Amino acid sequence: MNLEMKNIFKVFGPVTALKDVSFAVGPGEIHGLLGENGAGKTTLMNVLAGTFPQDKGEIIINGKTVSGMNPRRAGAMGIRFIHQELSLCNDLRVYQNMFLCGEFAYGPFISKKEEIKRAQEVLDYMDTGISATTLVGELETAKKQLVEIARALLFKSELIIMDEPTTALNTREIEHLFTIMNRLKGEGVSFIYISHKMPEVFEICGKYTVLRDGNFIETGEIKNIDEQRATELLIGKTFVAAKLKDTVQESGKTVFKVDGLSGKTFSDVSLELRKGEVVVITGLQGSGTDELATALFGATAVTGGTVSLTSGQLDLHSIKRVMQSGVAMIPRNRKERGILPHLSIRQNNSLAYFVVKHKKLFVSPKEEHERFLANRKKMDIRAGSDTDPITSLSGGNQQKVILSKWLEIDADVYIMDNPTQGIDVGSKFSIYALVNEMAREGKSVLLFSTEFPEIQQVADRCIVMYQGRINTILDRKDITEVKIMAHSTGAQG
Numbered sequence: 482m483n484l485e486m487k488n489i490f491k492v493f494g495p496v497t498a499l500k501d502v503s504f505a506v507g508p509g510e511i512h513g514l515l516g517e518n519g520a521g522k523t524t525l526m527n528v529l530a531g532t533f534p535q536d537k538g539e540i541i542i543n544g545k546t547v548s549g550m551n552p553r554r555a556g557a558m559g560i561r562f563i564h565q566e567l568s569l570c571n572d573l574r575v576y577q578n579m580f581l582c583g584e585f586a587y588g589p590f591i592s593k594k595e596e597i598k599r600a601q602e603v604l605d606y607m608d609t610g611i612s613a614t615t616l617v618g619e620l621e622t623a624k625k626q627l628v629e630i631a632r633a634l635l636f637k638s639e640l641i642i643m644d645e646p647t648t649a650l651n652t653r654e655i656e657h658l659f660t661i662m663n664r665l666k667g668e669g670v671s672f673i674y675i676s677h678k679m680p681e682v683f684e685i686c687g688k689y690t691v692l693r694d695g696n697f698i699e700t701g702e703i704k705n706i707d708e709q710r711a712t713e714l715l716i717g718k719t720f721v722a723a724k725l726k727d728t729v730q731e732s733g734k735t736v737f738k739v740d741g742l743s744g745k746t747f748s749d750v751s752l753e754l755r756k757g758e759v760v761v762i763t764g765l766q767g768s769g770t771d772e773l774a775t776a777l778f779g780a781t782a783v784t785g786g787t788v789s790l791t792s793g794q795l796d797l798h799s800i801k802r803v804m805q806s807g808v809a810m811i812p813r814n815r816k817e818r819g820i821l822p823h824l825s826i827r828q829n830n831s832l833a834y835f836v837v838k839h840k841k842l843f844v845s846p847k848e849e850h851e852r853f854l855a856n857r858k859k860m861d862i863r864a865g866s867d868t869d870p871i872t873s874l875s876g877g878n879q880q881k882v883i884l885s886k887w888l889e890i891d892a893d894v895y896i897m898d899n900p901t902q903g904i905d906v907g908s909k910f911s912i913y914a915l916v917n918e919m920a921r922e923g924k925s926v927l928l929f930s931t932e933f934p935e936i937q938q939v940a941d942r943c944i945v946m947y948q949g950r951i952n953t954i955l956d957r958k959d960i961t962e963v964k965i966m967a968h969s970t971g972a973q974g
Contacts, residue, residue: 482508482543482559482639482671484529489538491524493873496865498524499535502697504690506640511662511672513686513703517715517905519863519875521695522675523565526642530562531555556583559639563629563646565675565876571618576600578617579632603631607661623650623766630658634665641665642673645876647681648902651766659685677905679708693717716907733757734791736925737808737894739777742786746772747949750786754894759916759926761936764946765969771813773946774898774929778810779803790894804837809892811884813899813929820871820879827853827867830882834889856885861911877904884912895919897928901935913938933962947971 484506491499499521506512516522528535531550540547542558555562569578579600584591600613609627617625626646633641647655662672662685676682682689683703691698691714698714706714733756742750747769754760764770775781777788779797788795796802820829827846830853835844853867860881864874871879880900887895897916901909916926916939930936936943943955945968952968967973 482506484640484671485539485541486525486529487539487541489525489528490536491521491528491533492536494865498695499528500695502538502692502695504697504700506671506673506688508639508671509666509669510688511666511674511686513682513689514673514675514692515682515689515711515715516692517877517907519694519878520692520715520905522692523644523875524695525692526562526644526673526675529555530560530642532562556636559637560642561633561636561638561640562642563633563644565644565648567622567625567629569617569625569628571616573617574613575604575611575615575617575620575628576613578628579603579613579635581632583636600631600635603635604628607631607634608657623654626650627654627658630661634661638670640671640673642675644675645677646674647676647678655681677909679711679906682711683708691715712906715905733923736791737927738789740787740789742773742776742788743784744769744772744776744781745784747776747946750946750951752944752951752954754925754927756893756925757920757923758941759920759928759939760942760944761928761930761940762944762946763929763931763936763965763969764952765931767948768946768969769949770929770946771898774810774896775812777896777927778808780810780812801836804833804890804892807893808896809833809887809890809894810896811887811898811900813902820883822870822872824871825868826864826871826874826882829871830856830867830886831889833886837890852889856882856888859888860885860915877908880904880908880912884915893925895924895926897926899929899931901930901932909935910938933965936960936965945969 486502486504489499489502502521502525504525514522527533529540531552531554534550540550576597580596585595585599586592597613604611604613607627607630609624609631611620611624611627617628620628630646647658650658666672674682674686686703688701689703690700693715735753736756737754739750739752750773762770762773772781776783779800783797788797790806792806795806795808821832827849831849834852850867856862857864862881862885863878871882874882884900901912916928919926928939937960940960941957943960943965945952945955945965947969948971955964
């Protein structure tokens with residue numbers, strides 16, 4: 482497919498999201514679309530996918546101008562958009578999700594047998610290990626992502642848009658995805674690849690286009706730039722990979738203690754977190770870190786062990802009591818766990834406050850508004866009106882609202898589960914700086930992460946898990962990428 486988008490403008494109320502943006506992709510091409518959160522990448526792709534129309538500009542496909550683009554027409558033309566936030570129905574089976582709004586039917590009757598057969602062929606082609614008849618709700622997040630991709634391949638798309646497709650995938654699954662993409666590229670399929678992970682962009686993409694603040698900045702061959710130059714283009718200034726943490730934070734007494742905690746995917750976990758300390762927990766997918774994070778907050782049942790604060794043992798049977806005891810959690814997966822999509826920015830910002838601190842009979846819109854204004858300034862949240870829906874914000878700004886929501890309760894201990902997942906480099910550094918500032922103010926942070934640069938920016942100590950157990954605990958002076966990987970894979974332990 483030959484795609485040209487010429488001089489695209491898109492305005493949402495007082496905000497001009499796209500300003501005279503042009504973009505082009507050729508057949509058999511993997512094109513990286515780069516930019517910080519709020520740069521206009523997703524808006525441009527939503528215009529292409531027919532989610533909403535452009536205000537000005539043209540979409541030209543195979544030399545013909547296309548007007549009146551909508552999702553059904555885009556699909557019929559071979560354009561598929563795999564969104565960053567999963568859009569599967571957990572109560573339906575895999576094959577039903579794959580054929581949703583494109584059912585295989587004979588007249589008024591849907592052929593369940595044929596749908597299962599065709600869906601399974603695609604799943605097997607991708608070597609997913611997923612049965613087409615499995616209930617989607619029973620799949621882990623990584624498998625759900627593969628189903629999203631399989632759904633795009635099912636209808637033999639000519640142009641596939643991928644928005645942060647590897648966020649929930651491990652290294653092996655990413656390599657497998659890239660193998661599939663290169664195979665399809667050889668068959669003439671084109672990809673628009675949106676990612677904040679620079680190593681991935683440089684590995685899989687042949688071309689790049691950079692957007693910033695709704696403006697077109699630059700396009701070219703990926704081989705002609707490096708990661709340093711790409712980052713400078715994204716943020717509009719010379720980027721210095723600042724080392725935010727040079728020394729170990731001086732910490733105080735133990736404020737959070739875990740003794741022999743066990744659950745479905747982890748066992749006998751014991752650790753201590755001191756006042757003013759940042760401890761990072763890391764491990765490969767399947768190491769037990771995902772469930773451990775939620776178990777420490779009372780969101781996942783444990784089978785043994787205890788968690789204690791200075792005030793006594795934590796009641797893990799009630800999330801509300803955990804919060805009232807002075808523990809907060811920034812969860813992974815914004816869409817599923819972090820936001821309430823039908824509420825406004827202001828309401829999402831106040832949710833944790835209402836649970837822990839609100840004592841009045843009625844909610845004051847004025848106080849809610851003032852609370853948001855303070856957080857917008859502190860977190861640099863880029864939003865118009867706080868009465869807009871939370872879904873109107875970019876992913877990075879949604880994440881900032883989630884963080885500000887939990888900061889409102891002024892907890893002593895913050896559990897952060899991959900807090901920079903799927904956000905741009907500028908927002909990541911803002912969060913690293915915030916975590917270090919929280920530690921200096923005496924807050925204690927238990928941060929789950931699989932990204933070494935992130936660990937290096939914030940960790941006083943690093944706990945590495947392997948097969949559900951703690952394999953080692955590294956002091957800051959001993960933290961290296963080689964050591965973390967060795968302990969994560971069991972090569973050392």
